[in-house]
Amino acid sequence: MRRITTFLLLALLTALPVHAERIKDLAALSGVRNNQLIGYGLVVGLDGSGDQTTQTPFTVQSVINMLGNMGVTLPPGQNLQLKNVAAVMVTSNLPAFARPGQPVDVTVSSMGNAKSLRGGTLVMTPLKGADGQVYAIAQGNVVVGGIGASAGGASVTINHLSVGRIAGGATVERAVPNSVGEGEFVNLETNTTDFSTIQRMVDVINANNPPGTAVAVDARRIQVRAPMDPNQRVAFMSRLENLDVTPALQAAKVIVNSRTGSVVMNQAVTLDACAVAHGNLSVTVTSEPVISQPAPLSGGKTVTAERNQIDIQQEGSALINVKKGANLSEVVRALNALGANPQDLIIILQAMKAAGALRAELEVI
Numbered sequence: 001m002r003r004i005t006t007f008l009l010l011a012l013l014t015a016l017p018v019h020a021e022r023i024k025d026l027a028a029l030s031g032v033r034n035n036q037l038i039g040y041g042l043v044v045g046l047d048g049s050g051d052q053t054t055q056t057p058f059t060v061q062s063v064i065n066m067l068g069n070m071g072v073t074l075p076p077g078q079n080l081q082l083k084n085v086a087a088v089m090v091t092s093n094l095p096a097f098a099r100p101g102q103p104v105d106v107t108v109s110s111m112g113n114a115k116s117l118r119g120g121t122l123v124m125t126p127l128k129g130a131d132g133q134v135y136a137i138a139q140g141n142v143v144v145g146g147i148g149a150s151a152g153g154a155s156v157t158i159n160h161l162s163v164g165r166i167a168g169g170a171t172v173e174r175a176v177p178n179s180v181g182e183g184e185f186v187n188l189e190t191n192t193t194d195f196s197t198i199q200r201m202v203d204v205i206n207a208n209n210p211p212g213t214a215v216a217v218d219a220r221r222i223q224v225r226a227p228m229d230p231n232q233r234v235a236f237m238s239r240l241e242n243l244d245v246t247p248a249l250q251a252a253k254v255i256v257n258s259r260t261g262s263v264v265m266n267q268a269v270t271l272d273a274c275a276v277a278h279g280n281l282s283v284t285v286t287s288e289p290v291i292s293q294p295a296p297l298s299g300g301k302t303v304t305a306e307r308n309q310i311d312i313q314q315e316g317s318a319l320i321n322v323k324k325g326a327n328l329s330e331v332v333r334a335l336n337a338l339g340a341n342p343q344d345l346i347i348i349l350q351a352m353k354a355a356g357a358l359r360a361e362l363e364v365i
Helices: 002-006 008-012 057-069 195-207 230-241 328-336 342-355
Strands: 027-029 035-044 086-094 103-110 121-128 134-141 147-151 154-158 163-172 185-190 214-216 221-225 253-257 262-265 274-276 281-292 303-314 320-322 361-364
Touching: 035 057, 035 103, 035 134, 057 086, 086 121, 086 134, 086 163, 103 121, 121 163, 185 195, 195 214, 195 221, 253 342, 262 342, 274 342, 342 361
Parallel strands: 253 361
Antiparallel strands: 027 185, 035 086, 035 121, 086 103, 103 163, 121 134, 134 163, 147 154, 185 221, 214 221, 253 262, 274 320, 281 303
């Protein structure tokens, strides 16, 4: 069972034929991207689960400023005790080609000590981009995917109550200029850097268009000649991104997570013949209290001491011959024969890499 759990992910990655993928799955059009937006706002209408104003003075200050902008003036030195208001950060992604009036989703996150945002309403909040300009305005009822209850000193919480979402809660007020290409050319940028895949994409594009339509600029970018008319260019890009390309095999790589003991490798990993011996050293320390009781009427005192025992065990470990693995399934079979747990496997893989028997890049995260 232990070995099955260890290599579950490895078994799922057993070498399979490489299938063709669409260009739209392998690359993206240069300049077409999302833009992050952020804003500071207030959620009102909470059922006593808002910020504790003594510990979050910025919430009170924000309420005073908001009321002042609405023409409400509070007496000097007024000490507000707010329980139904929470200060929040509002974030959103502005999609490419978004136009004014288009709704976008927003995420509302408490930044104070509010217990829950459930049932609250976000008041009008400007969302700004990295340039400081306002690109959207957010407002609406916050939907929280959780619930909590408390009584008599006991509390129960399901999911996370300090983060909520508003579907279509922001309206785009400013568009971000997006130009599809520069002049007669558009640029495709692949998701990964690989010369072989780039060359295959160029060959496929030129095979379905006039020769010289696509030119590889480097290992990640392709320059494509496109029609100048916007309508024809959109139709051309639609045909282009649906062309099928068979990507090249990625470089052999093994990813090791030292914190969780997870090991994942791709199908290009191979092993050279080697011999491995790995034994576990077990150290056990036991402590047992010993009480010395004096005889009656002796005038002595009860003394408590500890008896410690240390046992060291070295499990037997035979030298195992690991045959050369031609594909991932044989590599998994060879590593399974070692009977190592995930933490032991990390050490074994590092030793194999140092000995030159592991034909892959080993990355520890």
